[in-house]
Amino acid sequence: MNERLRFLREKIGISRAAFGQKIGVSGDVINNLERGRVEIKEPILKLICSEFSVNEEWIRNGSGDMFIKTSLSTMEKLKEEFHLDDFTCSFVYEYLKLDEEKRNAVQEFFYNVLNGMDAVNRQEPESSVHKMTVEEAEAEYIKKISRSVQKEESTALNITPDTRKLSNE
Numbered sequence: 001m002n003e004r005l006r007f008l009r010e011k012i013g014i015s016r017a018a019f020g021q022k023i024g025v026s027g028d029v030i031n032n033l034e035r036g037r038v039e040i041k042e043p044i045l046k047l048i049c050s051e052f053s054v055n056e057e058w059i060r061n062g063s064g065d066m067f068i069k070t071s072l073s074t075m076e077k078l079k080e081e082f083h084l085d086d087f088t089c090s091f092v093y094e095y096l097k098l099d100e101e102k103r104n105a106v107q108e109f110f111y112n113v114l115n116g117m118d119a120v121n122r123q124e125p126e127s128s129v130h131k132m133t134v135e136e137a138e139a140e141y142i143k144k145i146s147r148s149v150q151k152e153e154s155t156a157l158n159i160t161p162d163t164r165k166l167s168n169e
Contacts (some may be wrong), residue, residue, distance in 0.1 A: 004059055005048070006034040008066065023047040080167060 009019045009030070016034070017027030023044065032038040049056045053073045057064045067073060079089045095106060 001038055002034055002036040003055060004045060005030075005040065006057070008048075008052065008054060011035070011066070022051050 016030040020027045020030040055064045055070045056066050058066050075093050
């Protein structure tokens with residue numbers, strides 16, 4: 001087991017101190033465990049397996065795969081391989097957890113955004129394109145909301161002081 005512990009640490013590519021820090025012990029403790037000076041106790045073994053997604057059967061007796069395949073370990077590999085930042089990695093992970101219907105909605109949204117960006121890139125030079133001011137955009141939004149409120153049947157659930165004010169304008 002001691003040799004497998006050393007092999008694991010080297011496979012992960014971290015120092016004894018860094019390995020120990022992840023499981024709450026010193027680098028000296030890891031050194032003693034790897035050299036067989038100290039027996040690997042059950043709590044330490046469980047921490048190693050949990051922290052590094054290690055197959056307990058492998059660390060105990062060398063059988064099976066070294067690592068347990070988990071969605072998080074897969075994401076860590078993708079993050080490393082494609083140099084993803086934390087936001088991108090988290091976004092992909094959350095996307096993959098969606099059901100098919102929600103994934104399709106997200107895909108449609110992004111295709112629309114990308115197609116819109118293509119259209120913007122194909123427009124006339126910037127000097128001839130009218131850009132809305134914040135005030136103009138806000139006014140357009142209020143008009144759109146106001147039309148939407150007028151189309152709906154007025155109930156206590158969909159009329160608030162703000163929407164009453166908009167619909168009276």
